Amino acid sequence: MKTIGSTKLAAVACAGLLALATACGTSSGGSDGGGPKAAEDQGGFTAPDVAMMQSLGDMEGEVNILAWPGYAEDGSTDKSIDWVTPFEQETGCQANVKYFATSDEAVQLMKSGEYDVVSASGDASLRLIAAGDVAPVNTDLLKNYPDIEDFLKDQPWNSVDGQMYGVPHGWGANLLMYNKAEVDPAPTSWSAVFDDASQYAGKVTAYDSPIYIADAALYLMNTQPDLDILDPYALDEDQLAAAVDLLKKQKANVSEYWSDYLKEVAAFKSGDSVIGTTWQVIASTIGDKVEAFLPDEGSTGWSDTWMISTDAPDPNCGYAWMDYITSPKAQAAVAEYFGEAPANTKACGLTSDPSFCDTYHAKDAAYAAQIHYWTTPIAQCLDGRTDVKCTDYGDWTTAWTEVKG
């Protein structure tokens, strides 16, 4: 993991801070969640009628890929990090990769119809499906699809009515990390950064994004049942206010909010932060000084999906890419580089760190079930309530500004 950490460092240095702040913040970017009851509950959500590819034809010679930074590396960031060139040699499809920084940007770019495939997070995927920008995926045409873990298939953020709209790529959880020397006894619950945060006053850290409100909501869901929060991404005004109150109290103990993951690595190494939310890759980069775990309440997280455009100019190369990127070898490379669990667990035998999949719980369906995957909150309540209006992402952004004060 150490070497991965440093290659990422190099990648990051090249990318520059601006791109990075957003890229890191969102590249783990949310997936759509909301429990196992997606389509029927999403406020009259129906997918437009879009034709599905029935059989593969000749390769078009190129493919336009829209991806999160780090998902389609061609060696330009780091010579040894390259899984795009082998794809080009294998298929004869020249890959044109465009990275995007936020899910919103991905949605906008996909509307142009110039891209074939996109690595959509859940907060983008449903919007793409609803707008008819992406087509259903014929999974029979993908050799590697059967090897993908079952608990990632037919999920609310990648399918509608049992029809897959993409291929699962990889996923991860937002964990609670603490400095083993400073935090004693070892915490088991998110209360360590909420109700009991004053123990570590001035040393707590939290994720700098409106989506972090969901972490507070998840905690309230477990500790204050009378608020009736069913889904941390479906909050009405009162529930949002309760989450904001909790975060305002937390702020008194926060040293800083992080969005650039290297900033958190540095803060934990120097002792400026001793406890807070994290990603597995951060904990692995820091090493033995810290412990990262999934608290009792479960956690928020992300799960990304490769989708194909309705107007894809190169559908055959697009399918070839979706198949290639979910092949064990490519999955191993991308998962280790990015720091997430691969969707195709045959990759586990090919990672440079033999215990990689165990570290990331890649095969652990029970672990994955405890994760509430990031999704963009919208006015129609994602938990199925129809008697109230839920707060949308714009409201969350305003609320987050208020939390930070």
Add this chain to the structure above:
Amino acid sequence: MLWLGVAYLGALAALLITSLWTQDDFTGTIQRTWTLDNFRDLFTIDVYRTITLRTIGIAALVTVIDAVLAFPIALYMAKVASPRLQRLLVIAVLMPLWASYLVKAYAWRGMLSADGPLAWIAAPFGLHSPGYGVPAVIITLSYLWLPYMILPVYAGLERVPNSLFEASADLGGGAWTTIRRVVIPMAFPAIVAGSIFTFSLSLGDYIAVKIVGGTSQLLGNVVFDNQGAANNLPFAAAVATVPIVVMLVYLAAARRTGALENL
């Protein structure tokens, strides 16, 4: 001149127009209907007033600190140092500008860290590092913009004839009186000119505060969060007009001192 007008003023006009539009939250598309909602939110939600005042306060403090630090350095460079030393000092002042903004901001992050050099120096006196927060932002920005203050003040002081110093001395003015009654009034427009740089650069900054600001945020962060994360371009545009208005007021005041001819 025409290009400046089109590219620069055109962009500003586009910004103003955008701030009067609104946005569809689900698809993220901008809806081109005229509304003042963005400005109403800006004025009625308390947190934005707090952030605006904090931003202006930080920019003002950074400007004062830079003026106080820059004046003696510039005076020494312009009037005391030998021509050879003068050139070396100009290079020394410009040197930090060769390094990237980010390198310098991250260097301060290291300096201010709980196990950094400042904490190490302060420890024997029973003190500790100021940590990350508003003081850290002020220190970092003061450091970053100091050259922009020194150079105009230095240029302004060079233009003050040496004969004035002699005249002041002949009339019985001591060194302190000369500085107070002769040099500062003559250098004042130059200081104001430098302050335009430090003030406007601080007003728009959002990266330093992300690096060393702890939990704090400035107007720039609000713009960034709304544009980058929430994709709410109209509201971001509305927030962005705040520093523009502040700067226009500041420039109008600066113009009265004659500082704009000093740039």
